[in-house]
Each structure stands twice: as structure tokens, then as C-alpha cells.
Amino acid sequence: xxxxxxTLAVCGVAxxxxxxxxxxxxxxxxxxxxxxxxxSIGPDGAGLPPGSGTAxxxxxxxxxxxVACHGVDGAGRPNDVLVGGQGTLRDAAPIRTIGSYWPYATxxxxxxxxxxxxxxxxxxxxxxxxxxxAYLLALNKVIGDNDVMNAETLPKVEMPxxxxxxxxxxxxxxx
Amino acid sequence: xxxxxxxxxxxxxAGNGLLHRRLFLTGSAAVxxxxxxxxxxxPPEVPAWMKTPGMPMRAYGERxxxxxxxxxxxxxxxxxxxxxxxRTPIEALEGIITPSSLHFERHHSGVPDIDxxxxxxxxxxxVERPLIFSMEALARYPLVSRIxxxxxxxxxxxxxxxxxxxxxxxxxxxxxSCSDWTGVPLGILLEEAGVKPEGRWLLAExxxxxxxxxxxxxxxxxxxxxxxxxxNGERLRPEQGYPVRLFLPGYEGxxxxxxxxRIKVTAEPTMTKDETSKYSDLQTNGRSLLFTxxxxxxxxxxxxxxxxxxxxxxxxxxxGLAWSGFGRIRRVDVSADGGKTWAQAALEGPxxxxxxxxxxxxxxxxxxxxxxQSRAIDETGAVQPTRAALMAARGAQFxxxxxxxxxxxxxxxxxxxxxxx
Numbered sequence: 231x232x233x234x235x236x237t238l239a240v241c242g243v244a245x246x247x248x249x250x251x252x253x254x255x256x257x258x259x260x261x262x263x264x265x266x267x268x269x270s271i272g273p274d275g276a277g278l279p280p281g282s283g284t285a286x287x288x289x290x291x292x293x294x295x296x297v298a299c300h301g302v303d304g305a306g307r308p309n310d311v312l313v314g315g316q317g318t319l320r321d322a323a324p325i326r327t328i329g330s331y332w333p334y335a336t337x338x339x340x341x342x343x344x345x346x347x348x349x350x351x352x353x354x355x356x357x358x359x360x361x362x363x364a365y366l367l368a369l370n371k372v373i374g375d376n377d378v379m380n381a382e383t384l385p386k387v388e389m390p391x392x393x394x395x396x397x398x399x400x401x402x403x404x405x
Numbered sequence: 406x407x408x409x410x411x412x413x414x415x416x417x418x419a420g421n422g423l424l425h426r427r428l429f430l431t432g433s434a435a436v437x438x439x440x441x442x443x444x445x446x447x448p449p450e451v452p453a454w455m456k457t458p459g460m461p462m463r464a465y466g467e468r469x470x471x472x473x474x475x476x477x478x479x480x481x482x483x484x485x486x487x488x489x490x491x492r493t494p495i496e497a498l499e500g501i502i503t504p505s506s507l508h509f510e511r512h513h514s515g516v517p518d519i520d521x522x523x524x525x526x527x528x529x530x531x532v533e534r535p536l537i538f539s540m541e542a543l544a545r546y547p548l549v550s551r552i553x554x555x556x557x558x559x560x561x562x563x564x565x566x567x568x569x570x571x572x573x574x575x576x577x578x579x580x581x582s583c584s585d586w587t588g589v590p591l592g593i594l595l596e597e598a599g600v601k602p603e604g605r606w607l608l609a610e611x612x613x614x615x616x617x618x619x620x621x622x623x624x625x626x627x628x629x630x631x632x633x634x635x636x637n638g639e640r641l642r643p644e645q646g647y648p649v650r651l652f653l654p655g656y657e658g659x660x661x662x663x664x665x666x667r668i669k670v671t672a673e674p675t676m677t678k679d680e681t682s683k684y685s686d687l688q689t690n691g692r693s694l695l696f697t698x699x700x701x702x703x704x705x706x707x708x709x710x711x712x713x714x715x716x717x718x719x720x721x722x723x724x725g726l727a728w729s730g731f732g733r734i735r736r737v738d739v740s741a742d743g744g745k746t747w748a749q750a751a752l753e754g755p756x757x758x759x760x761x762x763x764x765x766x767x768x769x770x771x772x773x774x775x776x777x778q779s780r781a782i783d784e785t786g787a788v789q790p791t792r793a794a795l796m797a798a799r800g801a802q803f804x805x806x807x808x809x810x811x812x813x814x815x816x817x818x819x820x821x822x823x824x825x826x
Contacts, residue, residue, distance in 0.1 A: 248592030248627055252546050256528070256536030256597055263537070264529045267667055270608050270618060273676045299484060308483030319691045322801040326682060331693075334676045341678040344616035345514065348485070351614050391693075395685065399696035401605070402624050 271340040275385030278339065281356035282380035285373075288365025291358050295347045304328075304369050309348075313369045316390065329370025333395050335387035339363045339379075360384070419748035421741035421775055424767040426751035429722060477507055478576055487515020488615075490557070492579030495726060496710045501552070501753070501761040503582035505637050510644045511557050511580070513679075514615035517664055521648040524612065526632070530670035533599030540634075540648050546589040549631060551654065553759045554728045556581040556700045558657035558684055558805040564792065565807055569823040574710035577823065578811070581728065583761035584645075586652050587635035592627045595670070604670035608677070609651045612666040619660045620674035621653065625698070629654050632665060655730030655759040656698045657805070659684050689800035699730035702789050703808040704737055704764070704781035715819035718772035723750070727762045729783035736782045737764040743776035743812065743826045744791070750779070758784075775815045776826045792825055 259267075271277045292304075304312030304327075315325030324330075328338060343359050345351050354362070364379040373379070373387060418425050468475075475498075477491035490511040493503055503509075521540045529535035560580035563570040570577060595607075600623065607626055610618040621630070633652040634641060641647040646663030653660050659679055674680065674696070686694040704727035709715055727734045734756045738747040753763040764779065781789045790798075792809040812826035 248590065248596045250547060250590060250593050252589075252593040252597050254597055255542035255545055256534075256538050256594070257542075259527055259529060259535035259537045264527065264535050267527050268529065268669065269616065270610065270669060270675050270677070272671065272673070319687060320689065320802075324687055324802050326687070328682075331687075332682050334681065337676055337678050337681055340675075344618070345614070345678075348488075348514065351514070351616070394692045395681075395695050396692060397696050398686075398694040399622060399698060401622065 269340075269344055271336045271343075273334045273336050273385070275336055275381060278336070278381035278384060279356040280381065281360055282378050283357050283359070283361025283364050284378055285361070285365040285368035285375050287357075288361035288363070288368075291354070291362050292365055295350075295354075296362070299348060304366060312366055319391070319394075327370065328366055329372055329390065331391050333389055333392045335363070335367060335372070335384055335389055338366060339384060415769075417769070419740065419742075420746035421773075422769040422771055423739060423741050423746075423748045424720075424769055426749055426766055428767040429765070475507070477509070478573075478579060485515075487512055490580065492575050493582045494573065494575040495579050495581070495705070496574040496707045496713065498707070499724065499763075501583050501726070501763050502637065503584060503761075505584065505639070505642050505645070508555075508582040508584065508636070508642065508645055509557065509580050511658060512613070512644075513617050514613050516643045517613045518643070519612060519648060519664060524648050524664075524666070526649060526665055526668065528594060528598045528668045528670070530607070530668075531601040531604035531672065532595075532670050533601065534597070536594070536598050538594065543589055543632060543634060543649060546593060548587050548635075549590055550585055550587040550635075551629075551631075551760075552583065552585050552757050553652070553654045554581055554583040554700075554761045555652075555658050555661060556728070556730075558659065558697075558700065561703070561705075561807040561809075561811075562804060564809065564811070564823075564825075565796065565801065565803065567801075569825050571711065571823055573712050574705055574707050574811075577711065578705045580658070581726075581761070583728075584636045585638065586631065586633045587638075588631035588633035588649075588652060591630040591632055591651070591668075594632070595623075595626060595668075598670075600670055603672045606671045606674050608667075608669040608671055608675045609660070609662040609665060610667040610669075611646075611662045612664040617659075617662060617679065618675065618677045619662055619680055620671070620677065620696075621651070621660060622696075622698075623670070625653055625656065653698075655700060655732075657684060657700055660698065684805060686805055687802055689802070697806060700728070701806060701808040702729040702731065702734075702781050702783040702787045703727065704734075704779040704789055705811045706739070706777055706779050706813060709777070709815065709821045710813055711821055711823045713821045715770065715815060715821065717819065718770050721768045721770055723766040723768050723777065723779075725750075725764050725779050727752075727764055727779070727781035728760065729781065729785075729787065730759060731787060732758045732784040734762040734764075734781055735784045735786075737762075738780045738782075739764075739766040739768075740778045740780070741768055741775050744778050744810070747780065770815070772817060774817050776824065777813045777815060778810050778826070780810050
């Protein structure tokens with residue numbers, strides 16, 4: 231409420247002003263609070279933490295914490311297959327894996343960090359998460375076996391299927 | 406045909422016994438029904454429940470134990486108990502509101518047990534003022550209520566299999582439900598945070614142990630998105646995101662992030678796992694479409710429907726559901742001869758935008774093998790496609806957004822089954 235006029239002016243520029251006024255009950259969040267909550271990684275790598283890892287270290291983590299659900303070397307079963315499928319996307323039963331389908335390597339880090347291992351999410355260190363990401367990318371031959379994954383190298387990884395995605399969303403015309 | 410087909414006419418309005426949609430609103434149906442009803446008249450009696458006082462009041466109601474068989478169809482992913490989905494038994498329900506206990510579920514790591522006193526929603530990113538909202542604060546905001554459907558984009562996907570799945574209507578199409586959702590318009594909260602001009606998207610994230618996250622266009626957030634806190638009058642069920650979920654009318658279910666904890670305003674989509682590797686649409690040419698958000702126009706006959714059995718020839722009411730993520734349902738046509746001829750069904754009104762809409766159609770079944778179909782048209786003029794047309798357009802490998810006409814075969818013995826026709 232207190233900053234209503236200024237807010238309206240800002241959103242007027244963006245063309246998305248909302249018509250109704252609220253009671254202004256949000257509490258300002260400090261940068262430290264935001265940093266503690268914000269776990270998402272953009273495709274440009276924004277938000278990636280310090281740390282690094284390699285496929286060899288990732289295999290150790292994988293064999294201890296991931297293999298029961300995703301199979302030896304990411305072969306799948308009982309849950310998602312993580313490796314292979316290249317060349318199957320035009321088939322009647324395409325195999326969509328990190329290597330054959332996923333457009334961004336940053337998504338692997340983001341998803342592992344927020345949701346895996348299934349029974350103990352948020353338990354891996356950044357280094358373990360980088361290492362697991364490196365292991366899965368190396369299994370798919372997307373990176374070399376000795377490549378180091380960190381905040382600099384991960385966003386630069388070129389995923390094989392990256393150029394095959396189009397956005398169906400069209401933004402409505404601004405008023 | 407010598408006299409016009411009208412309300413007083415028991416003449417079919419389309420092939421294989423479809424009667425005028427307003428027949429049941431007139432006295433004409435009673436004439437037809439009389440022969441059936443007389444056989445059922447029983448001598449006067451005083452049943453047991455009239456001879457003793459009934460049960461006491463109770464603080465929270467339960468359905469009749471005789472209805473306990475109406476259940477969601479639960480399907481958990483291997484080696485988990487909380488991941489997977491459950492489907493609404495739409496063939497057992499009437500009207501347009503799905504009871505909260507039967508609303509479909511789709512979870513990625515179970516249903517979290519959230520203390521509303523500790524739960525907060527953070528809005529940050531490309532905003533002037535990052536803000537934290539407690540549940541107590543959110544409940545003090547202006548609320549809006551809307552009856553709207555929610556549908557998983559994987560709903561009805563079994564019908565793109567080569568063999569028609571022999572399941573109930575809910576087993577095939579039960580990843581859709583409809584509730585009276587009440588919540589805070591998201592635009593009000595974003596205004597208070599002050600969205601910067603370059604903030605064209607936002608990331609919505611849940612507080613489940615998968616921290617499920619999706620990117621949402623700012624234009625949708627400012628249009629009709631709400632942070633829902635009530636469902637059918639009471640606070641959200643845990644399975645539906647208690648204490649607060651994002652609700653995006655007409656958009657695919659996965660985007661309606663439950664247990665909402667964080668909204669980050671961004672310039673571009675975050676490209677989360679669910680919007681890239683899962684809910685994207687692979688096409689026959691090997692290319693994939695991201696961000697196919699609205700659920701297209703669709704309908705399904707729920708009675709009679711798959712695995713049900715019709716009890717002999719006579720007058721029946723065909724009943725079904727239609728919906729569109731683009732707005733209101735304008736019309737539903739029904740065929741009893743596999744799509745050769747069609748007649749307009751009655752819509753229960755008012756037909757609300759982005760809500761389930763109930764349609765009805767009288768049918769005098771002569772006992773011969775028949776194929777029932779329904780075809781919905783929404784207010785944008787979009788027509789629900791035939792299965793053949795949809796499969797030809799999208800190929801066999803597509804997974805989401807199946808919205809083709811459903812065909813139910815009625816055998817001479819009365820058994821109803823799923824067929825591709």
C-alpha cells in the first residue's frame with residue numbers, strides 16, 4: 231500500500247499492471263534470507279554454488295546413493311533410465327534421457343540438488359552434486375571422463391538435443 | 406419425416422435413437438418411463454431404519470458407507486509410496502464439482518506434512534522489494550473464488566496406445582477434477598513486490614521433498630493466477646497443496662505448484678526438469694515443443710462408460726463432462742452411431758469458463774450394438790478432434806495433451822468398452 235504509486239509506475243512500463251490493491255502485509259526479505267531460500271539454477275548457470283566435481287568422484291556417490299533406483303551406470307529400473315536413447319526420438323517409443331533429450335546441463339545439477347537422492351534430498355554437498363552431474367554427463371558421452379564440472383564449466387556444456395526445442399508460448403500483445 | 410422434431414416428439418434427432426436434448430425437461434419422458442416403473446412398485450412397508458432413531462450429529466461428515474466403493478485409482482511409481490498419481494472416478498460422479506476427497510493427485514515425492522504457522526511464501530528475483538508472506542498474512546488479502554477444472558497434461562494418454570485400454574472412464578480420463586478454488590490474486594502480491602520491467606517470467610517452487618518447480622509467464626500471473634488457500638470451501642487438502650498452491654486456470658496441472666514456498670521473478674524460463682525433460686511435447690520430426698500450457702477442448706461421456714453394463718433396451722440419459730482451458734464450452738454434440746450422425750446435447754448451465762461443464766442427452770437404446778461419442782466445441786470455436794485426426798497430426802510418440810473424441814462401444818448384451826472408432 232505504502233508504495234502503491236511507485237509500483238504502479240514501474241509495472242506500467244512493463245505493461246502488466248494489476249488492477250487491485252493489497253493490504254501490504256509482506257515482510258521485506260533480506261539478501262541473506264533470499265540466499266537461503268533460492269535453490270534454482272538458470273540455464274545460464276546463475277545460482278550455481280562454489281565447488282567442483284569429476285565423473286570418477288560422481289561414480290562413488292552414484293553407486294552408494296543412486297544405483298538402487300536408477301540401475302548400474304544409469305541403465306534405469308525401477309525408475310528413470312539416465313543414459314542412452316540417442317537416435318530414438320523419431321521412434322514410436324522414444325527413449326528420453328539426459329543424453330538423448332535434456333536441453334540444458336544446468337537442469338541436471340538443479341534437479342539433483344533439489345530432489346535427489348529421493349529419500350534424502352538436500353543431503354549432498356555442492357561438490358558431490360557437481361560430481362554426480364559430471365558422472366551422468368560423462369556416461370552419456372556429453373563430456374569427457376576427466377572434465378571438471380563447476381560454476382564456470384557446467385553452463386558451457388552443449389547438450390546434444392539442445393537445438394531441437396521450440397517454445398510454443400506466445401506472449402500476449404502488450405497494451 | 407412429416408412433423409418437426411421438437412420437445413413433444415419421441416422421434417430421434419440423430420441416428421440410432423438419440424432424442425431431443427430437452428426431452429427430460431418435458432413430460433414426454435414419463436410416458437416412455439411408465440412401462441419400466443410399474444414393474445418396480447412394491448407393497449407398502451416400514452423399513453428397519455424407520456423403527457429406531459438415527460445416528461447422532463458429528464463434527465465432520467462422512468459419506469454413506471454404502472458409497473465406500475467410490476475410490477480414486479491409485480498408481481504409485483515403483484519403489485515409492487508417495488510418487489505417482491491417483492485418478493478421479495469420474496464415472497461415479499455427477500454434476501461438475503469433484504469432492505475434495507476424490508480430486509486427482511499427482512505427486513513427485515509424496516505429500517508433505519506442513520505446519521501452516523511455519524509456512525511462508527517468498528517473492529523475489531527481478532522485483533523492487535523481495536517480500537515474505539506468512540499464511541496469516543495471505544489470508545487477510547482480498548480473496549476471489551472461481552469454479553475451475555484442473556487437468557494433468559498426461560490425462561487420457563492411455564488412448565494413444567495401439568490397443569484401446571479396457572478401463573473405466575476415470576481410469577482413462579480421471580486426471581481431471583473441478584473445484585471451487587478460493588485464493589489471493591497473484592497480481593496483487595507481485596504489485597506489492599514491484600516487478601521490474603525485464604521480469605517476464607517467474608519460477609514457482611513447492612515445499613515438497615522434490616521441491617517441484619515450473620516456470621510461468623508473467624502475463625498469466627497477472628491475468629487470472631491465484632494463490633489458492635481454499636478448495637470447495639474448506640482449506641486445501643494436503644494432497645492439493647495445503648496450505649497454499651499456485652492455481653493457473655486452464656493451464657496444465659503440473660504448473661499449478663502445490664505447497665508453494667517461493668516465487669522468483671526472472672527474465673527467461675528457468676528450464677526446470679519438469680518443463681524440459683518431462684512436460685515437453687516430442688513431435689514426429691524429432692523436435693520438441695516447450696511450454697504448451699493450455700489444456701485443449703475435450704469431452705467424455707461418463708455414463709454409460711467403460712466397464713459399465715447397460716440393463717437392457719430402453720430410455721437412458723447419456724451424461725458427460727466437457728471442458729476447455731481456453732474458456733467456456735459452447736456446445737457438445739453426441740453421436741450414437743459412431744460419428745455418422747450427431748445431435749446437440751443439453752448443457753447444464755451456466756457453462757463457466759475453464760470449468761467442467763455437464764452435458765446430457767436422452768437416448769432410446771434399441772439393444773443393438775452401438776458406439777457412443779461426444780464432441781465438444783469451446784467459445785474460441787476449437788473443435789475436439791477425432792482420434793484418427795489427432796494421431797495423424799501428432800504421431801505415436803507424443804505423451805501429453807491427448808484430447809481426442811472418446812468412443813464407447815455398447816455390445817448387444819449391454820457391456821460398455823473402450824474402442825477406437
